[in-house]
Amino acid sequence: MGKRIHVTTTINGEPVEFLCEARQSLLEVLRDVLRLTGTKEGCNNGNCGACTVLLNGLPVDSCLVLAVEAEGATIETVEGIACGGHLHPLQQCFLEGAALQCGICTPGFLVAAKALLDKNPNPSERDIRFELAGNICRCTGYDKIVRAVQDAAQRMAASR
Amino acid sequence: MATINQPRSETAGKQYKVLGTRPIRHDGADKVTGRAIYTNDMQLTGMLHGRILRSPHAHARIKSIDTSAAEALPGVLAVCTGADFPDVKDKIAELGEGAVNLAHLSANVMAHDKVLYKGHAVAAVAAKSPHIAEEALKLIRVEYEVLPHVLWVLDAMKDDAPLLHDNVYTEELGGKQSDKPSNIAKHLHFEQGNVEEGFAQADIVIEREFKTATVHQGYIEPHVSVALWNQDNRLTIWTATQGSFTARQQTAEVLQIPVSNVTVVPCEIGGGFGGKISIYLEPVAAILSRKSGRPVKIVMSRAEVFEGTGPTPATFIRVKLGATRDGKLVAAQAYLAYEAGGFPGGVIGPGCMCVFSCYDIPNAVVDGYDVCVNKPKTQAYRAPGATQAAFACETVIDEIAEKLGIDPIEFRLKNAAKEGTRRVDGPVYPRVGFIETLEAARNSDHYQSELTGPYRGRGVASGFWFNVGLKSAASASVNPDGTVTLVEGSTDIGGTRTTVAMQLAETLGIAAEDVIPRVEDTDGVGYTDVTGGSRVTYATGLAAYHCGLDIIAQMKERAAILWDCEPDQVEFADGTFTGPGQSATFKELARRLLETGGGIVGRASVDGGGATNGFGTHIVDVEVDPETGKVTILRYTAVQDAGKAVHPSYVEGQMQGGAVQGIGWALNEEYYYDADGRMRNASMLDYRMPTAYDLPNIETIIVEVPNPKHPYGVRGVGETPIVPPPAAIANAIYRAVGVRMRELPMQPHKVWKAINSQE
Numbered sequence: 001m002g003k004r005i006h007v008t009t010t011i012n013g014e015p016v017e018f019l020c021e022a023r024q025s026l027l028e029v030l031r032d033v034l035r036l037t038g039t040k041e042g043c044n045n046g047n048c049g050a051c052t053v054l055l056n057g058l059p060v061d062s063c064l065v066l067a068v069e070a071e072g073a074t075i076e077t078v079e080g081i082a083c084g085g086h087l088h089p090l091q092q093c094f095l096e097g098a099a100l101q102c103g104i105c106t107p108g109f110l111v112a113a114k115a116l117l118d119k120n121p122n123p124s125e126r127d128i129r130f131e132l133a134g135n136i137c138r139c140t141g142y143d144k145i146v147r148a149v150q151d152a153a154q155r156m157a158a159s160r
Numbered sequence: 161m162a163t164i165n166q167p168r169s170e171t172a173g174k175q176y177k178v179l180g181t182r183p184i185r186h187d188g189a190d191k192v193t194g195r196a197i198y199t200n201d202m203q204l205t206g207m208l209h210g211r212i213l214r215s216p217h218a219h220a221r222i223k224s225i226d227t228s229a230a231e232a233l234p235g236v237l238a239v240c241t242g243a244d245f246p247d248v249k250d251k252i253a254e255l256g257e258g259a260v261n262l263a264h265l266s267a268n269v270m271a272h273d274k275v276l277y278k279g280h281a282v283a284a285v286a287a288k289s290p291h292i293a294e295e296a297l298k299l300i301r302v303e304y305e306v307l308p309h310v311l312w313v314l315d316a317m318k319d320d321a322p323l324l325h326d327n328v329y330t331e332e333l334g335g336k337q338s339d340k341p342s343n344i345a346k347h348l349h350f351e352q353g354n355v356e357e358g359f360a361q362a363d364i365v366i367e368r369e370f371k372t373a374t375v376h377q378g379y380i381e382p383h384v385s386v387a388l389w390n391q392d393n394r395l396t397i398w399t400a401t402q403g404s405f406t407a408r409q410q411t412a413e414v415l416q417i418p419v420s421n422v423t424v425v426p427c428e429i430g431g432g433f434g435g436k437i438s439i440y441l442e443p444v445a446a447i448l449s450r451k452s453g454r455p456v457k458i459v460m461s462r463a464e465v466f467e468g469t470g471p472t473p474a475t476f477i478r479v480k481l482g483a484t485r486d487g488k489l490v491a492a493q494a495y496l497a498y499e500a501g502g503f504p505g506g507v508i509g510p511g512c513m514c515v516f517s518c519y520d521i522p523n524a525v526v527d528g529y530d531v532c533v534n535k536p537k538t539q540a541y542r543a544p545g546a547t548q549a550a551f552a553c554e555t556v557i558d559e560i561a562e563k564l565g566i567d568p569i570e571f572r573l574k575n576a577a578k579e580g581t582r583r584v585d586g587p588v589y590p591r592v593g594f595i596e597t598l599e600a601a602r603n604s605d606h607y608q609s610e611l612t613g614p615y616r617g618r619g620v621a622s623g624f625w626f627n628v629g630l631k632s633a634a635s636a637s638v639n640p641d642g643t644v645t646l647v648e649g650s651t652d653i654g655g656t657r658t659t660v661a662m663q664l665a666e667t668l669g670i671a672a673e674d675v676i677p678r679v680e681d682t683d684g685v686g687y688t689d690v691t692g693g694s695r696v697t698y699a700t701g702l703a704a705y706h707c708g709l710d711i712i713a714q715m716k717e718r719a720a721i722l723w724d725c726e727p728d729q730v731e732f733a734d735g736t737f738t739g740p741g742q743s744a745t746f747k748e749l750a751r752r753l754l755e756t757g758g759g760i761v762g763r764a765s766v767d768g769g770g771a772t773n774g775f776g777t778h779i780v781d782v783e784v785d786p787e788t789g790k791v792t793i794l795r796y797t798a799v800q801d802a803g804k805a806v807h808p809s810y811v812e813g814q815m816q817g818g819a820v821q822g823i824g825w826a827l828n829e830e831y832y833y834d835a836d837g838r839m840r841n842a843s844m845l846d847y848r849m850p851t852a853y854d855l856p857n858i859e860t861i862i863v864e865v866p867n868p869k870h871p872y873g874v875r876g877v878g879e880t881p882i883v884p885p886p887a888a889i890a891n892a893i894y895r896a897v898g899v900r901m902r903e904l905p906m907q908p909h910k911v912w913k914a915i916n917s918q919e
Contacts, residue, residue, distance in 0.1 A: 021291070023291060024291075036194075037197075037198075037200075039194070040198070040381070041459070042430075042462070043843065043844050047462070047843055078192075078193065078194035082193055094192050095192060098655070098809035100188075101810075101813055102428075102432075102653050103196055104430025104431060105380045110192060125857075132852045132853075133854075136380060136849055136851060138849065139431055139653075140813055140820075141816035141818075142851075144813060144816070
């Protein structure tokens with residue numbers, strides 16, 4: 001076992017420090033060290049997007065990021081999307097629109113969709129399909145996911 | 161999204177309060193906040209991490225395994241090999257949808273003396289971290305004697321093919337066995353009428369050959385199990401399984417321990433599609449736990465999922481159809497050879513039963529072969545065996561319709577299976593909804609629209625899946641506030657907590673939100689078969705309905721006590737109990753249970769019996785790029801008979817998800833093997849399942865022809881939608897560029913080659 005390294009980050013708005021081995025991925029530390037198990041492991045090689053988190057506001061596959069690279073970074077996970085007692089419009093629209101079946105890809109989709117809406121509040125269907133192409137869902141055929149993101153965008157625009 | 165009601169039985173046309181609405185799923189908040197606990201989220205005190213060493217060879221004899229260096233690595237607490245597994249005798253275990261020979265299951269979980277495919281498990285390690293376990297695997301020395309391998313079903317059927325098992329003989333109809341061992345484990349034969357006379361009556365006969373590739377279910381959650389073999393010899397397993405009871409049964413048999421010593425806790429499951437019925441990791445984690453005295457978690461890597469768990473088979477299929485000039489099918493013949501993988505027992509049975517299941521054909525013969533090859537043991541994948549068969553049959557149907565100058569939907573309508581049609585394997589259909597799906601497809605906006613532009617074409621295909629019944633148990637207790645807690649054993653993969661709860665709510669006249677569904681472990685609920693076969697909303701829903709009737713009967717007795725009358729003087733309708741001069745709503749009466757004898761628990765254990773028969777028809781518009789051969793889906797519509805759509809959004813979701821899996825099967829997905837039998841694309845990037853960017857929205861039309869066997873007409877919907885897409889797309893490609901594609905997947909290079917080898 002290698003020497004452990006001290007890392008200081010901000011996760012979901014709170015300062016978080018942890019110790020990790022150099023070989024541990026951010027995904028592994030989030031799940032096994034920090035017990036933030038909402039971020040899911042689907043392939044562990046950056047192909048499926050289930051482990052998507054926001055690193056300094058940008059969506060990344062946390063399985064491809066070494067935990068030590070998170071030094072000084074701001075990280076947002078699915079656990080940080082809901083605000084206080086309220087679900088984020090994306091979460092609400094995923095539920096109302098039945099945009100999840102087994103739910104294992106859902107955290108990754110929510111985080112990736114939030115990154116999309118943060119930068120493009122009024123995406124076209126094509127924008128959504130393009131931006132979410134790094135997240136694989138095997139249950140839904142994507143139809144209801146795309147519609148849920150469209151609904152959430154409209155809802156957020158209306159409340160702005 | 162449209163729903164078409166076809167009231168044809170006494171249950172049809174009935175107005176429901178809960179069924180047909182779209183409540184938010186009961187586990188929804190947990191699943192969008194990251195709080196839902198999947199197996200990989202389990203953390204137990206002192207838990208170790210297991211890893212599995214797998215064969216690098218497609219076929220080899222294990223001469224020796226030396227684990228001493230791995231055992232000596234600091235942080236390693238247990239190592240196991242096939243030698244740690246008890247000897248399991250040949251015995252067939254029914255697993256609900258499909259059966260398994262337990263000796264083969266044991267040898268598949270951990271190779272005993274031979275490895276039969278690249279990726280076959282040969283040893284396992286438990287260590288304090290997954291990284292240490294990974295390092296330990298590299299220290300295990302396995303000496304192999306490499307044997308010749310065989311990778312394609314037709315090659316494996318040859319007399320001189322490398323033999324996988326020296327104790328597998330060809331089983332013929334009636335149990336007769338071949339004289340010598342063979343890779344052909346089974347020959348199935350079905351027939352009706354006189355096929356020779358049938359073809360003699362035909363004005364047109366077309367015979368074609370088809371090949372399909374090995375494909376994977378592709379669930380996003382890898383297989384994962386956590387086992388705790390406690391010091392009292394009780395074994396608890398948390399696992400990603402479609403059926404906790406069948407996982408318990410398989411694990412107990414493989415470990416040769418009493419089934420009651422095992423508790424299987426079904427966590428949330430990240431997809432299965434038939435691939436999470438067989439066990440893989442459960443007994444391995446259990447043995448490592450027994451040896452180490454600690455709980456052990458094993459998570460497969462994505463490559464292990466591809467190489468070590470059940471894909472669904474590559475196949476060779478020959479279909480011959482004969483029809484009269486006016487478009488009536490008179491004879492059909494099919495030859496189906498399906499790969500079983502490393503061990504016998506593939507999905508050839510349903511392949512044979514489904515190949516002509518959409519049509520009323522008086523004369524038919526079907527021969528099927530279950531064939532061992534050096535690939536992973538195949539497993540069910542959504543309508544197992546049916547998609548390959550439909551690709552063949554529906555493509556020939558399209559060709560005949562085209563040659564006769566008949567619209568493909570009209571041709572199917574002329575020959576559609578209906579009530580009274582006898583399927584080639586024997587069963588006679590009760591009321592089914594195939595004709596209605598064809599009519600709905602024909603009348604759809606999509607089919608009525610005009611498709612214009614070069615290299616564009618529209619294809620149609622239909623599909624069938626039995627939908628099984630099988631066994632489900634449930635109990636339900638009435639809470640003082642009038643809500644009801646429902647305990648069931650069906651793992652919820654796609655919203656069945658809600659669709660089952662809705663049926664209990666309908667029965668009791670309360671809101672869907674007033675039912676609190678819980679999926680319990682094998683000690684918390686009665687025997688329940690797998691979540692598979694499109695059965696849960698149908699059969700577990702039936703159990704919930706009977707729980708509701710039980711509750712109503714008991715509550716009538718309580719009302720009688722309160723109202724000083726006889727129970728049979730109390731009526732229940734629309735959520736209200738009515739007696740002589742008195743009435744109370746369900747909630748009002750629930751409040752008074754504790755003063756009339758205590759709480760009420762309703763219970764039911766049902767056998768949903770055989771098939772409920774699901775039919776669907778799909779329409780697809782494609783555009784083919786003549787320069788690259790790439791096929792783009794422009795528009796897609798899925799039509800299906802759901803019997804009764806309990807939660808229409810979930811029915812649409814099943815239709816859309818199944819259609820898209822079928823699109824992936826049609827256009828991209830395959831196990832790509834090198835000459836040494838190694839899969840070269842064992843990652844999601846290279847295996848290339850469809851992404852959001854590959855697809856348009858998937859339109860759905862739900863047809864409702866109530867199932868006469870269910871009080872609310874439910875048929876189940878999950879599997880049928882994967883069946884039509886490959887044939888529908890092949891038929892669309894033909895209409896677009898004039899080439900008939902008869903091999904899956906229809907990747908750009910194959911389509912390009914077909915276009916460029918045209919006259």
